[in-house]
Amino acid sequence: MDKALMRILILGGTGEASALVRGLPPGLDATLSLAGRTSAPKAEPVPTRSGGFGGAEGLGAWIVEHRIGCVIDATHPFAARISANAAQACAATGTTLLAIRRPAWDPVPGDRWIDAADMAAAVLALGDTPRRIFLTVGRLEVGAFAVAPQHDYVVRAIEPIGDALPVPRLTTIAARGPFDVQAETAFLAERGIAVLVSKNSGGAATYGKIAAARALALPVVMVRRPAKPAVASVADAAGALDWLKAL
Template sequence: MRILILGGTGEASALVAGLAGTVHAVTLSLAGRTAAPRVEPVRTRVGGFGGAEGLAAWLRAEATDLLVDATHPFAARIGVNAAVAAQSVGIKILAVRRPPWTRRPGDLWTEVASVADCVAALGPVPRRVFVTVGRLELPVFAAAPQHDYVVRTIEPVGDALPVPRLTTIAARGPFAQADEARFMREAAIEVLVTKNSGGEATYGKVAAARALTVPVVIVRQPEKPEVARVADAAQALAWIEAFSTR
């Protein structure tokens, strides 16, 4: 089969590794938001398609048999575009969607619908806030300059968050719970702001917050189209194998 994988996640990398060297012709598509993405062992393209219509045109031109949406849980727009494009072209789509984290005893969560809603949830009283929502959504926190922000991102923050008190950390997960707990204690973190991305790679900060009784403002995963879906790369590989032999 000719397979297009919309990637940028650990699940996508694991899926590519499992498909590389097989009879399938695999193309991995990356959005281009990371300056130095990991080199993958399949044909790779970088950049957008131009919405659902552009993606559909690419799928037709490449005679694609299967579209796999293995993008980040918060990549809501590409999820919609992928579903629309697959239906337009008349091909099957499979989504790899990791389950969100669930609240456990001891979690001090305030759940919100968007990153913008995190600002109000933090309240007016100045606090030392650990923010891990990605660089692109940092500007909304400029509306609450009273807080002391500690921001961790993969890409440099630059001027994305113009506030008086800002500490930036460039790092890529996974992050172990013990390391996260040590960091949060040493940095005197009073509240964690994060997205409910699911998976194990970044859960350490959530577990550390629970152990330290640090409140968490957490953004719920957005709704996505109902398509065939699996929870991880191993399930995706099994699904693709079954689908290819029908």
């Protein structure tokens, strides 16, 4: 590998990023960057920084200052802003960029998906009739549902949501996946969930809820992924490791 490519910045916060840093071959100087939205992130075996860079310009300056040879964008499929900033910063600095783009989920027979272009569309898809809704969209997105206070909400997130969803009937559950199908099926049934709202995150870690909803014949409001820049990409951490070795 060229010495200029031995210093790597990994934009993380996902299982793919964790698998990548744990599988890095010797001799690479890698830094893992997290958005800083989780108060107690899992410890990783590489130096880790937390917080934003200050947009594309700030990221570009950080890349130059730290003599980064390549950037691997292993952020969440819904982290559109940092992916756009990474593409812009790498283009401006002439830095090699690879994205890990986990495949989206596709419906299978038995699924009752309701397509939603964004969170606002997901709120409308719930309708006016009060129902018990399971929100698994993350604490930063739950506020969109405040305009539909007639529903009874169950929210699961890694971090406490505070007052992000000011509605009369709200149950919050702090938990971190993965969650298996059996546990999710029991959870949905015991809580009397009528509708599941989910981002189309893809991957295995949170698919249990989708399979559980299918088993219980529950509708799922599935929020589409935001658009991301067209850059070189692989599907998983193994693909990124192969890419690094090829350098």
